[in-house]
Amino acid sequence: MTFTPEIGQMVSGAAWSPTPTPDYVTDGLERLDAAYAQRREANVNPHARTSNYGGSIETDTFTVTAYCWCDGERSGHEDGCPPNFSHPASGFNATWYKHARRGQSCNRPITEDEWATIEADCLTAIAALEPAYVVLITGSREFGLDVFDRKRLLPDWKTVPSPQRDAMVAAFRSARDRAGSRPLVIRHGAAAGADSLAGALAFNAGVITDVWPALWRRPDGDAGTGYDLELARQMKNVYDSSKPYRREAGPERNSAMVAAGADECLAFLAIGAGNRGTRHCASAASRAGIPVTLVEA
Structure with missing residues (x-):
């Protein structure tokens, strides 16, 4: 069977090959993407590369990259962008259009057994990578409010005087040092205050965030139990x-974040605030064996 490209592939710089990509290869590519996210990103966006959310996987064994939208405008891409999957040892490459399962082709025929061997080789390479260093954030809803106008960051939020923001930046830098060469992941509960500030700082620094909102209301109207x-x-x-x-949604969410595990916990206490939920989460993390650093500002 010969691969038939989409019109967009024919008129743009999108690369394609004459051989359709078998479903078992596509399934395997998604498994590799998910395995990498689990190892290096605390399972954030487990299909980032194959679903076109961006990013790449680069190892000595194989590479996976999200679809390139340059349409041949980048230097060296005039005759087609690089393949979305490449396994140099076998010489096998695969390409898709915008996202996996759309416009997929590969450079040569491949059997299911050969793909299984390639996938196993790639999974071994992923397992050899250093795991993500997860920092669990808990903090007062009053922490960092001086850089927000309600829920919006001030235009000069990075430079306006803010002892609490500065204290969080210093704590993050210390965590970065402790992480060493491991990729940093900031896990927070998406609440106002410390969580929102942590998310903004992480985004500004290009650090992955793992967001765990509280389940304040269920869509079916049932109070329900469990997170x-x-x-x-x-x-x-x-x-x-x-x-x-x-x-109970807040404490329930905090318990779930702790149960998921983390390499350390940063607890941000606002001076003059009750900090009840923050102390509850920090205590739970400590009991779970997660090192806790209290930051008061």
Whole structure:
């Protein structure tokens, strides 16, 4: 069977080959993407590369890159952008259009057994990589409010005088030093105050964030029990006062973040605030064996 490219592939600089990519290869590429995210990104965006969220995997064994949108405008891409998957030892390459499972082709035929061997080789390479260094953030909703106008960052939020922001920056730099060569991941609960400031600082520094919102309301109206991360992320920006308010959602979320494990916990206490939830989460982390640093400002 010969691969038929989409019109966009034919008129742009998108690379393609005459051989269609088998489904078992596509399935395997998604597994590799997810395995890498689990190892290096604390499972944030497990299909970032194959779903076109950007980023790349670069090892001595193989590479995976998200679709390139340059349409041949970049130097060296005039005759097609680099393959989205490359395994030099076998000489096998695969390319897709915009995202995996769309416009996929490969440079030569490949059997399922050969792909299984290649995938195993790639998984071994992923397992050899240093794991992510996860920093669990907990903090007062009053921490860092001086760089926000309600929920929006001030235009000069990085330079306006703010002892609390400066204290968080210093704490992050210390965590970065402790992480060494491991990729840093900032895990926070998406609340106002310390969580929002941590997310802004991480984004500004190009650091991965792992967001765990509290599940304040369930879509079915049932108060429910237990934390559901995917549901919480879906409900983060949904407000429906007709659904029961779950007072336990904050502590429930904190317990789930602690149970997920972390290399350390930074707890940001606002001077003059109650800091009850912050101390609860920090205590839970300490009991779980996670090193805790209290930062008061």
